[in-house]
Amino acid sequence: MNQIKIVIIAVLLVAALSPQAWARVGFINPQRIVNESRIGKVAQDDLAKLGKLKDQRIRAGQNSMTKIKNAISKGNLSVTTQKIRENELEVLYRKHEELIKQSNQDIRNEENRLIQFIMHKADKILRRLAVEGEFSIILTDPETIGYISPEVDLTDRVIKALNEEM
């Protein structure tokens, strides 16, 4: 009976000490990947370009409104023309508001798309690193982590691998 007990304890000990029993946990910081990788910087440039484009359209709309407003404020228009101009201004104003709303929405959507694109690429690398480093779990949310050893922080390696593909 004792022999059986000893065997069981030994088996349990071996099982507990085997490498499979240890779940190796890694970590990446997605925000850093987006902010610090070269592709992330390209994406930021792209986003800034889109912002500029939207801004140009908005300014153009504003200029049109200012012209009409100036024409009205001169006070030399006939009553009918003034009414027409005021209606025109009202229509332009509504369009302008809509354009601003759309532009903000577009920029937010674009930002999401670009981040998803980068993270999709980063994730392929992450998978490879996880297999190579025998990681069982890789965490991605810095908010939930109190401490992480630099050895298991894979962010720099992912950024480096991302940069190498450019």
Next chain:
Amino acid sequence: MAFKKMNYIACVVLLLLLFPMTAMSAEFGDIRYPDRPLNLRIKRSPRSKWVGTLQVGQKVRIAYLKNGWAAVFEPNMTDEADVRIAGYANSKYLKKKPGKVQTEPWGELMHPVTVLNIREKRTPRSAKVGSLTPRNNVLVDFPEDGWYAVFEKGATIRSKLNALGFVKGDYLEPAPAPARETATEAEIVTEPVLTPAQSGSGEVRSAVAPVPTAEKGPAASVAAPAESKQEVKSEHRDKAPEPWGEIVTIKHKVIVRKERSSKSNYVKTLSPGDRVKVDMLRNGWYAVFEAGETVRGEHRALGYVFKRQLEQGGQSAGKSATVQKATPATPSGPKKIVIKPDPFVSSRRPDPKADQHRHGISFKVLEEAETSRQGFDVVRLKIFVQVSSLPTPNVLEDFAATLWKEKRRKGKQMEILIYLPGMDLEDIAFAVARYSDTEPLEFWARRTALYGTDFMK
């Protein structure tokens, strides 16, 4: 003996009880989840008329599988005798298990100003299929010729066939902002028999999409539009801005971060005596603004401060009368970056072969679908351009303009997405061109999309 008999009776009773339950639990069709944005067609063919779209990861019910095409229904339609087909979709993209989810709100909440009849078609002479009661919000979409498709309370599938019918837009007003949240409370009085809305065409009014926390780039770019908005409002409407936020005087040093996270980039330190406005408390972080800021928008924020730190270092100088409630609340929390479960599975396919030529460019039209964008009907063209060197934006802009002139339709916007060799055709395009039916609106190219192609190496 008596005990055995009792057992026997109990078994029989249990079996009898279980049988009807099993029969009742057998639902009509199967639940599926699209693994990509999926077009819904009026028939089982990719060439048949487009009627709507399914979003990635959206839960749907399918049935009547034939020739690789399935009829798609709302997931809550479990009674085969009372279902409405929302369209037909290629079943190979409809997966049993949910994968990634990318859904955006669609349609627009409006309410009728009077009792409004729902018609079978976009004409006042068509059959009446129901009515709307005044001041009750309804979800509408696919505006065309002054008519809107109206949807059932809780409709999830954006398809013309999924509409209850059509209502005249003249009698609809946008739902007030706070009421928009109670979208599903819309009251629709329907006629006893509702047939599938078989006709009509048109499109969207998109609603508010998820608002991520602003990056440095976009924040800078968004700031200008918002600024203009405020300027215009004050010039033309002469409305006093509603008070919002809370002015605080800083007592101790407080660090302002770029995001709602202590790990995010440092922006600045607020020193004792500084007066700032705080608002939009989410996840224990306030957005912090200049004390005199009048525009309540996160893009105008200096950054974010941790509430507890602010409480230690800040002294309230009195709340503004009310916190502006009309502004739609933005979804809370830091941006969630979703990673696909199995990124080893690449969706990239071999480059298609060009079969047309314009402007000296060989290309292939990959897809021509109708969709909607922020309330406008949009014809979307996905184009693959076969080139060996990176074309200049001007060349692509000219090329896109030529396509637009050939394919534009009255009353519809056009969006042309241009892909280059080596790119994933299901992912973001290299160039995007947008046109109204009369003039070009925007053209821009994303260098990011070239990542992994020969054009970037």
